[in-house]
Amino acid sequence: MASILSNPIEYLKGVGPLRAELLQKELGIFSFRDLLEHFPYRHVDRTKINLIREIEPATEYIQVAGKIISIGVMGDRRSRRLVAELRDASGKLELVWFQGIHGVQKLVQVGGEFLVYGRVSFFQGSPQLTHPEIEVLQGQGAGRPDWLEPVYPTTEKLKVRGLGGRQLGKLTQTLLNMLKESDLPENLPDWAMEYPDEETGERRKWLSRYEAYRQAHFPTQPALFRRAVERLKFEELFLAQVRLGLIKSRRHRFSKGVVFSQVGEMFNRFYTQYLPFELTGAQKRVLKEIRRDTGTGRQMNRLLQGDVGSGKTMVALLAMLLAIDNGFQACLMAPTEILARQHFAGISELLKELPLEVRLLTGSSKSKSRKEVLGMAAEGRLHILIGTHAVLEEAVKFQRLGLAIVDEQHRFGVAQRARLWNKAEVPPHVLVMTATPIPRTLAMTAYGDLDYSVMDELPPGRQPIQTVHRFEDRRPQVMDFIRHEVAKGRQAYVIFPLIEESEKLDYENLEKGYENIKAWFPEPKYWISRVDGRQKQEIRDTNMQRFLSGDTQIMVATTVIEVGVNVPNATVMVIESAEKFGLSQLHQLRGRVGRGSEKSFCILMTSPRLGKEARERMSILTETNNGFKIAEKDLEIRGPGDIEGTRQSGLLNFKLANIVQDRYWLELARERATELLDKDPDLATEESRALKAFLQSQHGKTAWSKIS
Ligand code: ADP
Ligand code: MG
DSSP: OOOGGGSBGGGSTTTHHHHHHHHHHHHOOOBHHHHHTOOOSEEEOTTOOBOGGGOOTTOOEEEEEEEEEEEEEESOSTTOEEEEEEEOSSOEEEEEESSOHHHHHHHOOTTOEEEEEEEEEEETTEEEEESOEEEEOOOTTTTOOSSOEEEOOOOHHHHHTTOOTTHHHHHHHHHHHHOOGGGSOOOSOGGGSEEEOTTTOOEEEOOOHHHHHHHHHSOSSHHHHHHHHHHHHHHHHHHHHHHHHHHHHHHHHHOOOOOOOOOOHHHHHIIIIIOOSOOOHHHHHHHHHHHHHHTSSSOOEEEEEEOTTSOHHHHHHHHHHHHHHTTOEEEEEOSSHHHHHHHHHHHHHHTTTSSOOEEEEOTTOOHHHHHHHHHHHHHTOOOEEEESGGGGSTTOOOSSEEEEEEESOTTOOHHHHHHHHTTSSSOOEEEEEESSOOOHHHHHHHSTTSEEEEEOOOOTTOOOOEEEEEEGGGHHHHHHHHHHHHHTTOEEEEEOOOOGGGHHHHHHHHHHHHHHHHHHSOTTTOOEEEEOTTSOHHHHHHHHHHHHTTSOSEEEEOGGGTTTOOOTTEEEEEETTGGGSOHHHHHHHHTTSSOSSSOOEEEEEEOSOOOHHHHHHHHHHHHOOOHHHHHHHHHHHHOGGGSTTTTTOSTTOOSSOOTTTTHHHHHHHHHHHHHHHHHOTTOOSGGGHHHHHHHHHTTTTSHHHHHO
């Protein structure tokens, strides 16, 4: 039986076709359920009526009651407005309407007594309310509700049609009066009804859903309001975690993957003879996780988050050797040609004593070598293929692809994954590596259906990068500092921003900056590599190569070098106009230094005129080197909507919950969902029946179900 909540909003008493259309257009309210889930953003104490005299310059909102002493339309056609004067025992106040004048005129007449609520503004020194909410004043006490009155988000268009922030509450009230307890049945399992209070830790019991909705709209006490909102937030987060958990657990149980049953000769020989350093604890842990995943017969789908410089490449290499030891081929994909080449050079060097075939394939591979590589891959003679997206092309066929690794791209999409799967009968294991740390709370929601590993430990012996913030007027000192480092045999990066919207100007700045640096560092004593996106591929590569090999001491570049590049001898990173970069990007750029054993420095150059947020970003960077902490801060400052890779994903569209502020409830929801799926992975028990039914009834209604 269809729930009353799916009724079209038009059929709610007091709505009708006209208002329904507006509600749909303006607020996306189509059904009774949508209205129920349109929550108030504040409550006003309706019993509290202020005196007009009490209005001060700092007053934001006010509720007053009084008599209308005049009303009339003023101004010419362009500034036509309705102005009424309201008087109470203490003074007078102007009420102004620019729209919906006709409707107001019908309601408001001279001599009538009204209750008025609105935002205070001042016009030529006297207070006024523009588009206030206004209603006929009821007799003292009579019919006055004892609850805190909800105020809803609304729009100007709705206001003039009598659906202001408070008037929407009348509709909600009508709706709540119609709903029976059975229309909002409990969906949490019995055992999950208890919870520890956020502040006191005291055991509490959730309000029922029915009660929670009523209290969230029309609270009878502030404390109950809080509990109601907490219950609804928890419910949202819990349902989301259960959905993600179900996807993950189904994949775990039903996907089919190739089995890497043994650690064999190549892995062991490399590990004992050629591994240039001891693995960090984090690297070992992740390898164990990969080994466990790939030994089970299900397909691995793992996201590896490692802070810049944590040594992801070595993990990738060892995982590929594991695949090879089990008779499979492996491929490693990088986002740029430069990175792919670098991986190829590094890995070939590390493996040079082993009888393994490693090849490179990029968009610019010459057709002869390309043909050879394709042949080797198809016949199974090739062990490791390293490349750019060229690897995904139709023509690239493997005999037995067992593992695909994607570097520096957590946004490796579903479509791209699918192309990988087509390259083998049984889909290869997939490991996606990213150096853009994602805060735990975000990862839990945005990637809750993937397995993920975290490498939060840097190899030993690294000295923390020292970061400073300098204004433009300190440029001479900064240049001296570079000179000093170069004299010690080190190298330096100078990075300029390049933003699409201001590309032309940015290139001009890059040009000027480059000339400027050249003037500070003249040839032949100094040599500079310049790398930017406008250059031809070969020129860019040559310049890059010269810096890699130490022929040039300074690299002037745009962010094309952002990800992955590894030049351990570089110890200085100067970021020009640093205020133009986001936190994560600055952290990424900074990660290009501090990769060797020498002490490294990052200098953030900005103009002295900095906004508050930019200042905050600079100070966070100077305070910490920890990418995960920075990501948390980023999330706090920008909010979840803006974090790379989650935009438009629809995954974070909670009605009430907010993953930054409601971390406590998110953790609890995660814990409960895990507990649930551990003991009842199909939601088949009697205890989970209501929950399962609820999830099914929601199917197609939320962004969550779209991904499931
Ligand atoms: P990222 O995680 O940013 O991709 P890389 O894999 O490029 O980092 O590694 C950064 C540097 O650290 C490289 O020079 C690499 O050789 C070195 N490295 C990696 N693992 C270790 C380790 N366990 N001990 C010492 N150095 C390491
Ligand atoms: Mg890397």
